[in-house]
Amino acid sequence: MLKIKNNYKGIVIVFFAVISVYYFYPEKALPENSTIDKILVYKAKHEMEVYSQNKLLKTYKVSLGRGGWGLEGKDWDNKTPVGNFVIDTKFTNSSFHKALTISYGNQIEIHGMRNHLGAIGKIHRLIDWTQGCIAVTNDEVDELYIAVPVNTPIYIRP
Numbered sequence: 001m002l003k004i005k006n007n008y009k010g011i012v013i014v015f016f017a018v019i020s021v022y023y024f025y026p027e028k029a030l031p032e033n034s035t036i037d038k039i040l041v042y043k044a045k046h047e048m049e050v051y052s053q054n055k056l057l058k059t060y061k062v063s064l065g066r067g068g069w070g071l072e073g074k075d076w077d078n079k080t081p082v083g084n085f086v087i088d089t090k091f092t093n094s095s096f097h098k099a100l101t102i103s104y105g106n107q108i109e110i111h112g113m114r115n116h117l118g119a120i121g122k123i124h125r126l127i128d129w130t131q132g133c134i135a136v137t138n139d140e141v142d143e144l145y146i147a148v149p150v151n152t153p154i155y156i157r158p
Contacts, residue, residue: 047061048110048136061125084155087102
């Protein structure tokens with residue numbers, strides 16, 4: 001019985017070590033003074049690519065809507081919609097760190113963490129938790145907020 005407890009401790013230590021490395025490992029920043037002119041989201045890969053003049057600038061890992069894998073994204077089904085949209089507004093006065101709204105009927109956004117929960121950081125990516133939105137870390141939404149103009153096209157794919 002003692003051996004099982006010692007093995008359990010080792011597994012817990014390894015788990016927390018891996019999570020710590022993941023959390024603190026620095027990620028490549030968006031190049032300074034970038035202007036993004038196209039956003040492409042791949043729901044199945046949980047990735048969002050940003051482009052300037054057809055050049056890939058950065059790929060973000062994202063969390064999506066917790067409504068499952070359906071394609072529709074209808075009002076209040078918690079699914080991230082699929083389709084072609086534009087970024088129609090940007091704002092800081094929200095229950096999230098910052099947000100870029102997507103031209104979709106039920107206020108789908110690219111946003112950071114819920115206010116006062118920014119310390120969760122990259123760990124949020126481990127589950128889909130939004131109500132159809134595309135979530136990134138606060139640092140990531142800060143750089144997007146500066147680099148993405150209103151009316152930038154965003155293409156969300158399955």
